[in-house]
Amino acid sequence: MSAVQDFPQDRLLRALDSVIDPELRKPITELGMVSAVSVEDSRAAATILLTVAGCPMRSTIENDVRAALQKLDGIDQVDVTLGVMDPHQRAALREQLASRRTPFSDPSSLTRVIAVASGKGGVGKSSITANLAAALAAQGMKVGLIDADVHGFSIPSLMGITQKPTRVDDMILPPVAHGVKVISIGMFLDSNQPVIWRGPMLHRSLEQFLSDVYFGDLDYLFLDLPPGTGDMAISVSQLLPNSELLVITTPQSTATEVAERAGTIALQTQQKVIGVVENMSYLQLPDGTRMEVFGSGGGQKLSDSLSTQLGYQVPLLAQIPLEESVRLGSDQGSPVVLSAPPAPAAEALAELASQVGHRPRGLAGRSLPLSL
Numbered sequence: 001m002s003a004v005q006d007f008p009q010d011r012l013l014r015a016l017d018s019v020i021d022p023e024l025r026k027p028i029t030e031l032g033m034v035s036a037v038s039v040e041d042s043r044a045a046a047t048i049l050l051t052v053a054g055c056p057m058r059s060t061i062e063n064d065v066r067a068a069l070q071k072l073d074g075i076d077q078v079d080v081t082l083g084v085m086d087p088h089q090r091a092a093l094r095e096q097l098a099s100r101r102t103p104f105s106d107p108s109s110l111t112r113v114i115a116v117a118s119g120k121g122g123v124g125k126s127s128i129t130a131n132l133a134a135a136l137a138a139q140g141m142k143v144g145l146i147d148a149d150v151h152g153f154s155i156p157s158l159m160g161i162t163q164k165p166t167r168v169d170d171m172i173l174p175p176v177a178h179g180v181k182v183i184s185i186g187m188f189l190d191s192n193q194p195v196i197w198r199g200p201m202l203h204r205s206l207e208q209f210l211s212d213v214y215f216g217d218l219d220y221l222f223l224d225l226p227p228g229t230g231d232m233a234i235s236v237s238q239l240l241p242n243s244e245l246l247v248i249t250t251p252q253s254t255a256t257e258v259a260e261r262a263g264t265i266a267l268q269t270q271q272k273v274i275g276v277v278e279n280m281s282y283l284q285l286p287d288g289t290r291m292e293v294f295g296s297g298g299g300q301k302l303s304d305s306l307s308t309q310l311g312y313q314v315p316l317l318a319q320i321p322l323e324e325s326v327r328l329g330s331d332q333g334s335p336v337v338l339s340a341p342p343a344p345a346a347e348a349l350a351e352l353a354s355q356v357g358h359r360p361r362g363l364a365g366r367s368l369p370l371s372l
């Protein structure tokens with residue numbers, strides 16, 4: 001790093017501490033990205049090394065560096081030069097990050113892993129997952145989201161992500177949207193092409209997401225599962241034995257029956273089912289009455305039957321109304337808890353997030369790593 005004649009170097013570095021790499025979520029000073037910074041005649045010059053040449057965040061980083069230095073008294077002008085890390089610098093960064101990769105499958109991991117399941121498609125599983133993740137991130141939690149619905153991936157558009165993940169050698173940096181680190185198979189495909197993978201490839205894709213994607217320390221990791229009781233649900237239970245299940249249904253009896261099968265898979269996989277969410281419960285009419293478009297009682301019925309079959313209380317955690325704001329938020333890539341927080345559906349989703357968030361990690365229904 002170059003010397004500074006008339007400006008204390010640590011003041012410059014302290015200012016740059018406030019610049020956070022948007023993907024790695026760490027100060028650029030800690031990541032070895034500040035190659036040089038100096039001041040001459042109230043003109044600051046900073047050379048910043050990007051992890052890769054095509055870094056999608058280059059203009060954000062450049063602007064943030066400029067803004068951070070410009071704030072200092074005595075600096076009138078800032079010149080930012082962007083360079084790229086050489087293979088040695090990249091390897092050092094990878095080492096640094098790899099040692100901090102969180103083993104989500106480790107029984108001692110403090111990250112709560114919540115897989116969101118449903119019996120059939122279209123019940124709002126992805127919308128609820130996106131809203132839960134965004135709501136907890138807005139509360140200051142560190143949240144990751146894996147779109148494990150590889151055949152019907154919709155999370156990138158629900159979260160408003162068009163950007164591709166950045167690769168640093170064999171490490172993948174997930175794009176961050178609304179404070180949530182998100183990864184989806186859809187981000188690796190060139191167009192909206194269908195994915196026709198079978199079990200082993202699905203298992204491998206999840207394994208790769210868990211090992212190669214840099215999530216850093218997380219409070220919550222959500223997985224949006226494909227509908228039903230397929231291969232991915234089994235893979236999740238094998239690769240993430242600590243994961244818990246949240247089951248989404250509509251009030252309709254046909255949806256409830258298939259959701260029950262998705263929930264009872266937990267008997268075989270030994271995952272804990274933390275609760276049931278009933279979505280599209282009712283439509284509030286202008287006169288204040290509630291129209292039960294998809295019938296009523298499905299969520300409670302599912303909660304009762306899962307409680308009986310699993311042998312512990314599986315509560316009905318929320319009933320989310322059918323509301324245009326939810327659909328609009330999804331279409332605009334901004335979950336309704338953020339885009340229209342006073343809407344009744346947003347309030348119900350925010351309340352669900354608090355319930356999920358405040359629930360301590362229990363051991364009921366979970367296999368323990370015991371041996372004689």
Ligand SMILES: Nc1ncnc2c1ncn2[C@@H]1O[C@H](COP(=O)(O)OP(=O)(O)OP(=O)(O)O)[C@@H](O)[C@H]1O
Nearest residue numbers: 121122123124125126127152321322323326327330
């Ligand atoms: N409470 C709600 N009110 C209004 N629209 C909703 C609500 N919940 C979900 N939707 C809309 O219903 C559609 C299906 O939702 P979503 O994609 O989240 O379902 P899904 O269960 O994940 O489906 P799949 O598993 O097939 O991907 C979307 O257009 C979404 O915007």
